[in-house]
Amino acid sequence: xxxxxxxxxxxxxxxxxxxxxxxxxxxxxxxxxxxxxxxxxxxxxxxxxxxxxxxxxxxxxxxxxxxxxxxxxxxxxxxxxxxxxxxxxxxxxxxxxxxxxxxxxxxxxxxxxxxxxxxxxxxxxxxxxxxxxxxxxxxxxxxxxxxxxxxxxxxxxxxxxxxxxxxxxxxxxxxxxxxxxxxxxxxxxxxxxxxxxxxxxxxxxxxxxxxxxxxxxxxxxxxxxxxxxxxxxxxxxxxxxxxxxxxxxxxxxxxxxxxxxxxxxxxxxxxxxxxxxxxxxxxxxxxxxxxxxxxxxxxxxxxxxxxxxxxxxxx
Amino acid sequence: xxxxxxxxxxxxxxxxxxxxxxxxxxxxxxxxxxxxxxxxxxxxxxxxxxxxxxxxxxxxxxxxxxxxxxxxxxxxxxxxxxxxxxxxxxxxxxxxxxxxxxxxxxxxxxxxxxxxxxxxxxxxxxxxxxxxxxxxxxxxxxxxxxxxxxxxxxxxxxxxxxxxxxxxxxxxxxxxxxxxxxxxxxxxxxxxxxxxxxxxxxxxxxxxxxxxxx
Numbered sequence: 001x002x003x004x005x006x007x008x009x010x011x012x013x014x015x016x017x018x019x020x021x022x023x024x025x026x027x028x029x030x031x032x033x034x035x036x037x038x039x040x041x042x043x044x045x046x047x048x049x050x051x052x053x054x055x056x057x058x059x060x061x062x063x064x065x066x067x068x069x070x071x072x073x074x075x076x077x078x079x080x081x082x083x084x085x086x087x088x089x090x091x092x093x094x095x096x097x098x099x100x101x102x103x104x105x106x107x108x109x110x111x112x113x114x115x116x117x118x119x120x121x122x123x124x125x126x127x128x129x130x131x132x133x134x135x136x137x138x139x140x141x142x143x144x145x146x147x148x149x150x151x152x153x154x155x156x157x158x159x160x161x162x163x164x165x166x167x168x169x170x171x172x173x174x175x176x177x178x179x180x181x182x183x184x185x186x187x188x189x190x191x192x193x194x195x196x197x198x199x200x201x202x203x204x205x206x207x208x209x210x211x212x213x214x215x216x217x218x219x220x221x222x223x224x225x226x227x228x229x230x231x232x233x234x235x236x237x238x239x240x241x242x243x244x245x246x247x248x249x250x251x252x253x254x255x256x257x258x259x260x261x262x263x264x265x266x267x268x269x270x271x272x273x274x275x276x277x278x279x280x281x282x283x284x285x286x287x288x289x290x291x292x293x294x295x296x297x298x299x300x301x302x303x304x305x306x307x308x309x310x311x312x313x314x315x
Numbered sequence: 316x317x318x319x320x321x322x323x324x325x326x327x328x329x330x331x332x333x334x335x336x337x338x339x340x341x342x343x344x345x346x347x348x349x350x351x352x353x354x355x356x357x358x359x360x361x362x363x364x365x366x367x368x369x370x371x372x373x374x375x376x377x378x379x380x381x382x383x384x385x386x387x388x389x390x391x392x393x394x395x396x397x398x399x400x401x402x403x404x405x406x407x408x409x410x411x412x413x414x415x416x417x418x419x420x421x422x423x424x425x426x427x428x429x430x431x432x433x434x435x436x437x438x439x440x441x442x443x444x445x446x447x448x449x450x451x452x453x454x455x456x457x458x459x460x461x462x463x464x465x466x467x468x469x470x471x472x473x474x475x476x477x478x479x480x481x482x483x484x485x486x487x488x489x490x491x492x493x494x495x496x497x498x499x500x501x502x503x504x505x506x507x508x509x510x511x512x513x514x515x516x517x518x519x520x521x522x523x524x525x526x527x528x529x
Contacts, residue, residue: 179318180318181318181319181321181322182318182321182322182325182439185322185325186325186329293338295407295408295409296336296338296408296409296412297336298409299336299408299409299412299413300332300333300336300412302412302413302416303332303412303413303415303416303419304329304332306416306419306420307325307328307329307416307419310419310420310423310442311325311439314423314437314438314439314442
């Protein structure tokens, strides 16, 4: 029973990913004064892509035919690891921070390989930029996950979020005082910066254009078509959903067991809608940064995570 | 209450780090204003929890002097100098920010050695004030525009004020008002000096001042 509920949770998150991405897109368009796409447009796009055939360049090696799967699969596996709203995810016991970090950067590795393998000039450009941003945001992510583990004293992220949820519940019912405002605030802020940087969102990269001077993420998947593009697109929606879900689990940690399943799910949806709105507003009211300004923000996020680590060692 | 106090103390530090990361003068002044406001809120929390009356007055004085008057003055001076451009530093912004992270770690280690002190809201408030002090000092040294020297001084002053309110419930009111007035007057004089320098040298960059003028 608990296995079934855990699998349902992961599948629901996987199914909802294009919806969240579509919602952000729609809100951004409404802010600009456009009518906007349908909320389910991204599902239709994906359906269209899966029917089309794959076209590969004649320079492509075997890497090109396996890389899209290795872009999608780690994200899908991560969905089975994290307790989004139910406390027993199927792979929860292996949700070690190191494993999670590797699973988050493995797709980037394969995506950049795919870009290089097709021997187009934009591929090399995009992959070097992608690694520039990704390698700068990595230290911040490492410190962030470790500070969560140090703060709660749990080795796994599943345990971390369960403990945070328990703390919140004991705070609401008995008014216990083992909690902290500062650490979740710091981590949420750093995670927001990371989510924008790792998902090629506006201050770092514009996901909507194919302007060759500025694109980062799109330059990597420029050569992809058909099923491969489907996997890349779906993978990037999943990546965005994963980062936002990590934030939602910190924002108001409420993770239910079997009886509280619908309530926890409803709360998860509300939190995700709120975070989607936040991302859409941040994207709409900021201009894209020059590429050499990116280290400024990412180093600031690094110091925030360092501060969170210092604080969680004190607490 | 304790969580709220340490949150405000943390925000003072975060605004100092953000100040290091800010490439524009106008943004830096605005951050300094926000830092003074969070500092005032921290003082308010201490006042409410300890019930000492003169802390309310020092909260008001902080808001009026540091939160409103000094930023208005700085904005006006900035407008007069007409140099609303990017800040030059002797090292790049990312390395300065990471260096301020190192300063935070160093001050954490230093505070751990402080055995005898009792703090009202935990050790972290003192860690925050010490590292804000260091970061203010660093800003004094690494920026090349005269204007930001004033900002570094203000950040250091905020840090000392926070330190004074971390271990005891503030200084006597007369001393506090005296310091605030001192700071205000010194900022006033520094800005007059800055305008004079601007007038006779036509630049406020430190390295340009080293060149002899006929």
